[in-house]
Amino acid sequence: MEIVALVVAVVALLVALVAVRRGARRPGDGLDAVPEDVHGLRQEVAALRREGSDALRHLAVVRYDAFGDMGGHLSWSVALLDDGGDGVVLTSIHGRSDARTYAKSISAWRCEQQLSPEELEAVDHARP
Template identity: 30%
Template sequence: MNSPILSYLSSYGIDPAYIMIGLLVLILILFILYIRTLCRMKKFYRAYDRFMRGKDMESMEDTMLKQFDRLEALEASDEKKEKQISEIFENLQIVYQKTGLVKYDAFREMSGKLSYALALLDKNSNGFMVNSMYSREGCYSYVKEIIKGESYITLSEEEQEALKMAIESNGDIVSDK
């Protein structure tokens, strides 16, 4: 075989056999990709055939209309859920979210720390303080209003600690004094 292209390549030191092998490898890769594409097309055609089987234009139109109806129903449901979520979020702004609880022995005469001061506050640190003091004669409970983290009535040491705990954290923290 006396080809001017092969002669030209061999004059630069390029062996034509390498080029032939490279072209064969390229043809093999292209052949594999072609077979893979054919398999995918066959799979796609099967899915298309299954979708279209037994359908004429009227039944296809009914199917499309049903899907549009479902889509509209989903959009309406989504709007309803968003409205409910926003209402829940608004309600969460005023519920009691912060708590502080301090258990203590009110009169230092009985063990067990049966007295407690409980602060319940909302997001803006508004709420109330419950102080329940237990003694041998009975149990006494007091409620004090808390506005923006402060009380207009003087707070005991335990009540101040419970209020501080409620303002600083959102957890159910119990302190024993």
């Protein structure tokens, strides 16, 4: 009786191995599909990189005292730029009785308007 059970188990194991081997050989399954999957993933990664290049990913903040009699570094300039150096520099200058805010467009890491030393520092720190 035990021998019959052993023979049945061995036959079942052989049938299972044959089925696994046949299943792995079907086109579109198993190892044959891996190169297609990798190619598709590479295309998706490239598309995501293209989309991400326009994102404002490069950012730097410079805090400072705009006036000698003020403390606490309440004035600031922040550069928000994409991979090509396009974006904006925002500056807020805080005085005793008021605060002024400015925005300057940046294109290819340059600005048509004159940048303050703090704004230039923010752009330089944002550059990868």
